[in-house]
Amino acid sequence: MSSYPHAPGFVAGDRPKVVTSRFEYTDSFTIERYLATDGYAAIRKALSKPAADVHEEVKGATVLGRGGAGFPAGTKWGLTPQQVWPRYLVVNGDESEPGTYKDRLLMERDPHQLIEGCLIACYAAGLSQCFLYIRGEMALAQERVATALNEAYAAGYVGKNILGSKFSVDIVLHWGAGAYVVGEETALIESLEGNRGMPRLKPPFFPAANGLYGQPTIVNNVETLANLPWLIRNGVEAYTAIGTKTSPGTRMVAVSGHVKRPGVYEIINGTTTFRDLLYGEEFCGGIRNGNKLKAFVPGGGSAPWFTPDQLDLPFEASQVGPAGSMLGSGAIMVMDETTDIPAAALTLTHFYAHESCGKCTPCREGGTWLERILTRVVNGTGTDADLQQLIEVGTSICPGDFPHASNDALGLSAVPFPYKMTTICFVGPSAYAPIHSALTLFRSEFEARVTKRITIPVTAVGATS
Amino acid sequence: MSRLTDANVVIAKEIIGRYPRPKSALVPLLHLSQEQNGYITREAMVHLGELVGVTSAEVYGTATFYEMFRFEPVGKYLINMCGTMSCALMGAAELMHHAEHKLGIKAGGTTADGMFTLAHAECQAACTEAPTLQVNYRYRFRVTPTDFDNLVDDLRAGKLADEIPAHGVLAKVRQRIPADKGVGAVAPEDVTEGPAWLDGKPAL
Numbered sequence: 001m002s003s004y005p006h007a008p009g010f011v012a013g014d015r016p017k018v019v020t021s022r023f024e025y026t027d028s029f030t031i032e033r034y035l036a037t038d039g040y041a042a043i044r045k046a047l048s049k050p051a052a053d054v055h056e057e058v059k060g061a062t063v064l065g066r067g068g069a070g071f072p073a074g075t076k077w078g079l080t081p082q083q084v085w086p087r088y089l090v091v092n093g094d095e096s097e098p099g100t101y102k103d104r105l106l107m108e109r110d111p112h113q114l115i116e117g118c119l120i121a122c123y124a125a126g127l128s129q130c131f132l133y134i135r136g137e138m139a140l141a142q143e144r145v146a147t148a149l150n151e152a153y154a155a156g157y158v159g160k161n162i163l164g165s166k167f168s169v170d171i172v173l174h175w176g177a178g179a180y181v182v183g184e185e186t187a188l189i190e191s192l193e194g195n196r197g198m199p200r201l202k203p204p205f206f207p208a209a210n211g212l213y214g215q216p217t218i219v220n221n222v223e224t225l226a227n228l229p230w231l232i233r234n235g236v237e238a239y240t241a242i243g244t245k246t247s248p249g250t251r252m253v254a255v256s257g258h259v260k261r262p263g264v265y266e267i268i269n270g271t272t273t274f275r276d277l278l279y280g281e282e283f284c285g286g287i288r289n290g291n292k293l294k295a296f297v298p299g300g301g302s303a304p305w306f307t308p309d310q311l312d313l314p315f316e317a318s319q320v321g322p323a324g325s326m327l328g329s330g331a332i333m334v335m336d337e338t339t340d341i342p343a344a345a346l347t348l349t350h351f352y353a354h355e356s357c358g359k360c361t362p363c364r365e366g367g368t369w370l371e372r373i374l375t376r377v378v379n380g381t382g383t384d385a386d387l388q389q390l391i392e393v394g395t396s397i398c399p400g401d402f403p404h405a406s407n408d409a410l411g412l413s414a415v416p417f418p419y420k421m422t423t424i425c426f427v428g429p430s431a432y433a434p435i436h437s438a439l440t441l442f443r444s445e446f447e448a449r450v451t452k453r454i455t456i457p458v459t460a461v462g463a464t465s
Numbered sequence: 466m467s468r469l470t471d472a473n474v475v476i477a478k479e480i481i482g483r484y485p486r487p488k489s490a491l492v493p494l495l496h497l498s499q500e501q502n503g504y505i506t507r508e509a510m511v512h513l514g515e516l517v518g519v520t521s522a523e524v525y526g527t528a529t530f531y532e533m534f535r536f537e538p539v540g541k542y543l544i545n546m547c548g549t550m551s552c553a554l555m556g557a558a559e560l561m562h563h564a565e566h567k568l569g570i571k572a573g574g575t576t577a578d579g580m581f582t583l584a585h586a587e588c589q590a591a592c593t594e595a596p597t598l599q600v601n602y603r604y605r606f607r608v609t610p611t612d613f614d615n616l617v618d619d620l621r622a623g624k625l626a627d628e629i630p631a632h633g634v635l636a637k638v639r640q641r642i643p644a645d646k647g648v649g650a651v652a653p654e655d656v657t658e659g660p661a662w663l664d665g666k667p668a669l
Binding site for chain 2: 008009044047048049050051052083085086095096097098099100101103104123126127128129135136137138139140142143146147149150153154156158159160163164165166167168169170172173174175176177178179180191192193194195196197198213214215254255256257258262263264297301331333335339343344347348351354355357
């Protein structure tokens, strides 16, 4: 087992590789290497079939969206209204969820695989222009994708009459300028139109019906699209043979924090458990210094936290959801017994308060309130009333019982947390998620931080004559 | 001189031409302007408005939403120190404290010689390599206080000039779509029929 020095963070292993198969080569990002390792064979194969057949294959393989919501890509493509043209593809490479990075590695290490994935999606779903939106801070990813696109255009894999066929599509590289909320698909579209990146109200209109320039638009995550070349080359049966029926294929997961070998791993979907990942010798190898595990965030900064009790859950949305959290974007952050829980929660709440776009009042005001109150508590100047205040502000952003993870009884198994919120997007509820988890699981740590100041009602002063 | 130079106007027009609507090019053009001047000036926003056909107020509206755009000069090297959860768990606060001491400035400040601006930053998508920082958006992983000192010394001595360009320059490679290879952008209202390859037959 080795970790490749040129892809810091990625840890290889003796497991099926769907999206990281070229990471072992130091020149994995060049077109020469890509062509020498089955590159652009998938688009050739796809073009030899009618577009509808390719769409059926992707549907049949149930390629779950890897961006956070886990919505199957093939189904999403089918939601565009009939006979409305043009339709666009927008690639979401604005990866910025705390704890998450896999899209950055896929763009830096194998940009041609992503480009081929985009071509397959455009062909199958009849999308006539593709915009590849890369996060602004990722300079190397922008360079690698720009170079790859220039190579692909020169070689005739992108552009007019691809491989001499009647399939033509432009892929335009677009880059952001630093805003977490732009990872939300409607905010991404706003940003791509040259506006402030604020989410649009939905429903009624989802991007598949009314997206970029008001046209049907498919927004797919980088990792989702990177799965497609392998799928088309090897077929649906080979793809669904990996993982489980409901979560086929592999998944890239970043495990960070207090583990011995933090890294990005390509794991088998649906069967690998959190215990395998955190303690397995081929994965993280246990908690640092032989410490005990205190808690972990299972699916990116927005996800409600788990404790060692949930270690045996597999990477399967239908099991993690009812347990009260979500798999989200495939990011696990591990806290050992030495962790100061209120301070850890504050780093996340600060993040979401800072990244609020300001469109919805509960998030704009509430996020900042939560941060200020929690800062008081962490600094030791808070009061008992502050703990109650945190809950009150939080439930104003996402009312009702929390977490609202997938609820089979209500038929909401595909909906990650929370389904009741007073904001358009998940940034607001995400500011409260770490506080709720930390307060529920480790309330005593908060109580130990607050000073037991006794407040005297004003009317009582001087009334004792 | 903070309008785009003639050479940059050529690049700007090329970028605008890739989108069905010119305003879509605004964020890339703001980056181009920041690359030229190191930050975004008022005149630049007026010029970009002229290029994409919107008012300078709209350009200002868009520009101020995004954190990477600066409206005042910053140091030649902008050091963004990640402080979100994974980095915080691995000692980001201590590293920031060390950085402030080393550079003699508080986070948010710029050194007197104009070389360094130190800033708090949010998650940089390198969480397993904590604590991380970016210098002009180029990564440094698992940074120790000694690493930080060496980095600052090397930057001062100009040893990293090849790898790390001055603030404003993002990707050093631009996308180029050759005229004979590109399909070209069409305004959505001018598209009347579906793609040619959706005729139920193989495209090849």
